[in-house]
Amino acid sequence: MDVTDLIIDVEAHDIRFPTSRHLDGSDAMNPEPDYSAAYVIVRTSGGQEGHGLAFTVGRGNEIEVAAIRSLAPMVTGLPVDDVLGDLGGVSRRLIGDSQIRWLGPEKGVIHMAAGAVLNALWDLRARRAGKPLWLLLAELSPEELADVVDFRYIEDALTREEAVALLKRAEPGRAERIAHLKAHGYPAYTTTPGWLGYTDDKLVRLAKEAVADGFTQIKLKVGADLGDDVRRMRLAREAVGPDVRIAVDANQAWSVGQAVSWMEPLAEFEPYWIEEPTSPDDVLGHAAIRERVAPIKVATGEHTHNRVMFKQFLQAGGLDILQLDATRVAGVNENIAILLLAAKFGVPVCPHAGGVGLCEMVQHLAMFDYVAVSGSMEDRVIEYVDHLHEHFTDPVRIRNGRYLAPELPGAGAEIHPASRAAFAYPDGPEWATPVAEAV
Amino acid sequence: MDVTDLIIDVEAHDIRFPTSRHLDGSDAMNPEPDYSAAYVIVRTSGGQEGHGLAFTVGRGNEIEVAAIRSLAPMVTGLPVDDVLGDLGGVSRRLIGDSQIRWLGPEKGVIHMAAGAVLNALWDLRARRAGKPLWLLLAELSPEELADVVDFRYIEDALTREEAVALLKRAEPGRAERIAHLKAHGYPAYTTTPGWLGYTDDKLVRLAKEAVADGFTQIKLKVGADLGDDVRRMRLAREAVGPDVRIAVDANQAWSVGQAVSWMEPLAEFEPYWIEEPTSPDDVLGHAAIRERVAPIKVATGEHTHNRVMFKQFLQAGGLDILQLDATRVAGVNENIAILLLAAKFGVPVCPHAGGVGLCEMVQHLAMFDYVAVSGSMEDRVIEYVDHLHEHFTDPVRIRNGRYLAPELPGAGAEIHPASRAAFAYPDGPEWATPVAEAV
Known part of the structure; x- marks a missing residue:
């Protein structure tokens, strides 16, 4: 019996590290960041996982998590091979949804959420190929690379043809x-x-x-x-x-x-x-x-x-x-x-x-x-x-x-x-101490 | 006894109108919008209300609602007079929160959420003044108007002094x-x-x-x-x-x-x-x-x-x-x-x-x-x-x-x-028909 491997879940988790307690990461605009991840796990029916995240600095990470959950239905239930074989098409669907797009377009919370899901899918693709992502990408053909790029709105500076030519010039080395x-x-x-x-x-x-x-x-x-x-x-x-x-x-x-x-x-x-x-x-x-x-x-x-x-x-x-x-x-x-x-x-x-x-x-x-x-x-x-x-x-x-x-x-x-569990916000043990300040 | 009027709640509601059923609002990028509001009600201890909203076109309105809820603690509990008397300061706090700011900055979901809350506060201020907003604003002094504006990042095109001068020139008429x-x-x-x-x-x-x-x-x-x-x-x-x-x-x-x-x-x-x-x-x-x-x-x-x-x-x-x-x-x-x-x-x-x-x-x-x-x-x-x-x-x-x-x-x-109740998403009666398609 032929069983198609499906994407069965796109989970989003709120994970925060209390970095503000030691002023690590303090700068002129971010005096007290709590480095955080709106963390994505893509799960397949075959038991594989792809991991991605959107980085935030604390408060508001819950909004990013909500955004990822809103995008999740767009890939959940699809055959893994269809998704991983057309990450350009998936990207365009995620950033181009005719209703969600209004909240950007292509910026801020909603765009970072699309990025977290896409990065998790690339992670899954690299794992299935048995390669680190950099090497997977470095071995794609110029045409395959151009296929995953959305040239909409940048064609006045870079067309698909120019991109392919540029990639071809770099191929020999x-x-x-x-x-x-x-x-x-x-x-x-x-x-x-x-x-x-x-x-x-x-x-x-x-x-x-x-x-x-x-x-x-x-x-x-x-x-x-x-x-x-x-x-x-x-x-x-x-x-x-x-x-x-x-x-x-x-x-x-x-x-x-x-x-x-x-x-x-x-x-x-x-x-x-x-x-x-x-x-x-x-x-x-x-x-x-x-x-x-x-x-x-x-x-x-x-x-x-x-x-x-x-x-x-x-x-x-x-x-x-x-x-x-x-x-x-x-x-x-x-x-x-x-x-x-x-x-x-x-x-x-x-x-x-x-x-x-x-x-x-x-x-x-x-x-x-x-x-x-x-x-x-x-x-x-x-x-x-x-x-x-x-x-x-x-x-x-x-x-x-x-x-x-x-x-x-x-x-x-x-x-x-273990770290995901320990720093889960707001219920993980690292946030259940008197030092933690939830807003 | 002197009782200070406080902001006791900033509510956010998900309200959607199923406009896609009739192709009202259809355009090249928004073929099937469901015109929606991430709707804010600011409530005071004195029983007054201020209303505002962020407009969206359907899916994703829940993300906007989540963002408003994340901002709500920044004004909840404050004296009404302090807030309405310093809407410039409130605006800077809402858009400048050192952690939430990362999700923009000043763009997309998080910025629209700040706008919805601020508009609800201006609504409250206009109601308390007994004036439509346009008239309330039109009767503020040039300095009062400049006080509510954040000139950060626009001073190379318009300084506060230029703004005040420009407003003063328009005062006579x-x-x-x-x-x-x-x-x-x-x-x-x-x-x-x-x-x-x-x-x-x-x-x-x-x-x-x-x-x-x-x-x-x-x-x-x-x-x-x-x-x-x-x-x-x-x-x-x-x-x-x-x-x-x-x-x-x-x-x-x-x-x-x-x-x-x-x-x-x-x-x-x-x-x-x-x-x-x-x-x-x-x-x-x-x-x-x-x-x-x-x-x-x-x-x-x-x-x-x-x-x-x-x-x-x-x-x-x-x-x-x-x-x-x-x-x-x-x-x-x-x-x-x-x-x-x-x-x-x-x-x-x-x-x-x-x-x-x-x-x-x-x-x-x-x-x-x-x-x-x-x-x-x-x-x-x-x-x-x-x-x-x-x-x-x-x-x-x-x-x-x-x-x-x-x-x-x-x-x-x-x-x-009555409309808020009827079009509440996803549980309002207007969304409980077989025609409604929730994603």
Whole structure:
């Protein structure tokens, strides 16, 4: 008897880590984040699972969970092979539902929910193929890759034909680059020293440790108090010496004019990039800032909500460094579109990571980019933060300031069942202590 | 004994009207909308109520309701006078919560939820003042108006000082304009004839009725099939004659190049504006289209998610007509910012309406704009669609193609309790019939 394998469930779980208790992750706009996951498990009738998540910073994670539950019926009950064999079509259905679309379109809660479901489906596909996601993607043909991308609204900057041609140009070197990745990994930079809530001593100690650990770039949060920023930037520069890059990150704290004037006294410490100087929606504002703070580079992307916005950032010269995020946009599919756009415009992608699971997920995209899209690691680094990796079944491995290439099948988002249970919100044991503050 | 009046509850209700059963509201991207409200009631310990809503088109309304419930604790329990006396501060808290903000920021589900709560608070304030909202706003001082606006991220285009100066310039004529509004109302245009799902006969009949009813502008949905659009546009032009404006609305159906080529064969029928030709996020795309379809005007705004996006549309020349929406952005506060930006750039505002309750709500903003901001009705019209008004306690009144100025206290969003009960989703009696299809 022929039994078709079906998707029998798309579960959504509210998982939160009480990171605000130690000010890990504190910045100018996020003083007390509780790193959280709206966590998706796709289950098949054959007993397989695909895992994905949308990263949030605490309150509101329940809204993201509700959104995932609203999307779940669109794939539940379908044959697994049909879904995994047409992830482009599934993506278009998830982001194009004629009623739910109104709540975006293609932005915010509803778009991140589509991304979480899509990432879980890619995880399932990679597991069934027995490959880590980066390698699965790197071995798809240019046409197969183009099939999963929605070119709607970006055709004025990148057509399907251009995308295929771009991917074909990168095909010859794929095997060597796969071998290189497996041998040497991919460069990282670390944000660990630079959280606003840390003392000067802790900043200096962690900055020195970062250099000793082989990192060639660190990042500092700025934007709350100019005097503090000048002092911390000086300490950091003294700690790491002249040759290590120091990026600074304002997390959207400024208006356009303020961004420019705030960066002036920091310039003597040679910041490499200024990240999120203003509203992530302000393409033209970023372009104006970029013109005025050069040669300091402008970086943004973790809150850039879809490929249409990235297209404009590239068209308008609004960024030097494109920081895609694994869970902000509509999953692997839209991130492939974004990598293609960046390659078309010759802009390096340095993915946003940290949070919970972002390092685990985004490394696959950067490595795929290296093998099959841009073909380059030049001026490219993946963010690294050493929080919460112990909760993942395939945690990132950092050696000498580089991400080692993942080897296990999947996309990296799976959290240990024990951690999922412990940090389930609001009923898990980690939230049942007097310290926990539920709102 | 002195008893402080408190906000004791912020309720959220899921109310849906099964409009898809008759193809009312059908367009190129929304073939079968069920016009819905994520409906807010703010209750005070003194027994007063404020009503607001976020408009959606069916599925996903439950996510919007969840988001409102997540915001509710931020105002529940506070003294009414403190909240209503500092709606600028309340707005900044609602959109700036350091954790929930991650889900936007300032866009989509979470931003619309903030808007629904803020609009309910403005409704409460207007009721307590015994005035319709438009008049309440029109009688605030320039400084009071500036106090409710968040100038963050728009200061490069409009500072608080410029806003106050602009409002002061409009002060002298306020009394005359209030009298004029009360006597003559505000011009409307009608979308009723133009839904894609209607037959040619129905289109022609409704177009002729619109002219007979005094409307000087109608609107047709386009973008699904070019042959159909040419035929329908010809029929409409024949029906209304050469002097009535016909706007067309693609509801985001096209890429940039497609928008330009699709409009070419329609040009002979002299469309007044093309609305939402492409992605609402594509500021630069709209600017490119606008340059190439002139003298046809470009209109957009119903999906423009915040003041930062409107700022860029104005800076980049991405629109000729700004179509703000009562429930897309963060409520009355952010719409005041948008009206101020439009006035600064000299662009007419023609609000988006229709749906459920949008006509009732948005008329207040247009009338306030006329009295206290732009001071003009020239080339300004409020959209009108004759659906679902019977469910409102203060339905719009249209006479000879014009909105009559609302007279009852409040902001217009209150739905009759009987309608709220009948159309409650999924358990209300209107959804308990075999016709209803819940997803």
